[in-house]
Amino acid sequence: MTNLDTTVLNDKSGNVPLEKTLNLVLSKIQDPKLLPPLPIAHLTSVGSFQKIIDGSFTLKPQFCKVFERDLLYFSYGGVFHRYGSKPIQKDENEATYLPIAxxxxPELIKKMACFYPYDxxxxHEDMYGDCYSKEMQNWDKYKVDNDGNFQLPSKIVYSFYETNKNYGNSQPVQEFNKEHELIMEPMQQLLKFLKARLQGVDHRKNAIxxxxxxxxxxxNKIYEYIMWIGCPRENVEQVYEMCEKINESLKSGHYPHIHGYDTEQNAIIPRELIYAHLQIPAKEYIKTYFLR
Structure with a gap:
């Protein structure tokens, strides 16, 4: 039995009838095809990374204004960095400024408490417009509780995208397979949302x-789950030193792939530049091993 986080899992308001929750619907679906699970990614800031290496090499939950408690977030299948037209402000404590990923x-999925099939x-910020924002704020309706293994996100992907490749390209199915025909709610609403092209909404809409x-x-052994680290080029040496210290402590020889991206030290950096230097290389790395 894995050491599952039940703090988030047990936080239920009870406002949604159990039979109409995505959690229950997915539990009833038998997958004819089990998709290989994908990696998960965590995005942090340069300032937070400094605290990680100065402390006990721990990723710590931070206060989340959406759920009003401390949470640690990961994204399924890749690094999903929000970008847009506004420039990034110079704040080393913000993950949008010189992020580290x-x-x-996939084994780390076992440590997750729950999943949502969207951002x-x-x-919470009503970015999905009048048609979808209020509906997608029904947290209990669309939350999927983890049952201690790492197959649940694969079931979400199979149900709504059919293949990992389609999920990686944000391409939902146009209609459900026959095994979903009797399960109309909330599957149909969610599929309609995932297929929608919404103005001003980035690629994270479809990220689990x-x-x-x-x-x-x-x-600890979780260190050896790290496959890839992306960081500003000037932080590569720090990342390598962190790996050396953990390897020495664990008597391990594991070194993840370290990707350093170029930055402009004295300029306000457009978000799309960070996207090109961080998210795309991570996607290509994952694609090589998991999305073929």
């Missing part, structure tokens, strides 16, 4: 969000 093996932050309220220590 960790990509973990809850965008829903993973949550836990527990810290994730990297100074």
């Amino acid at each position: 960790f990509v973990f093996k 809850t932050g965008a829903a 969000e993973c949550q836990t309220s527990k810290p994730i220590s990297l100074n």
Whole structure:
């Protein structure tokens, strides 16, 4: 039995009838095809990374204004960095400014408490428009509780995208397979939302969000789950030193792939530039091993 985080899992308002929750619907669907699970990624800031290496090599939950408690967020299948027309402000504590990304093996999914099949932050900020924002704020309706394994996100992907490749390209199915015909709610509403092209909404709309309220220590076997780290080029040496220290502590020889991206030290950087230097290389790395 895995050490599952139940703090988020047990946080239920009871406002949604159980039979109309995505959690229950997915539990009734038998997958004719089990998709290979994908890696999960965590995005942090340069300032937070400094605290990680100065402390106990631990990813710590931060206060979330959406759910009003401390949470640690991961994204399923890749690094999903919000970008847009506004420039990034110079704040080393903000993940949008010179972000650092960790990509973990799928085994870390076992530590997650729950999943949402979309970006809850965008829903909270009413970014999905009048047609969808209020509906997607029904957190209990669309939350999928983790049952201690790492297959649940694969079931979400199969149900709404059919293949990992389609999920990676944000291409939902046009209609459900026959095994979904008798399950209309809330599957149909969610599929309609995932297929919608909404103005001013970025690619994270279709990304599966993973949550836990527990810290994730990297100074144990979880360190060997780290596959890829993306960071500003000037932080590559720090990342390598972190890996050396953990390897020495664990008597391990594991070194993740470290990708350093170029930055302009004295300029306000457009978001799309960070997207090109961080998210795309992470996607290509994951694609090589998981999305073929």
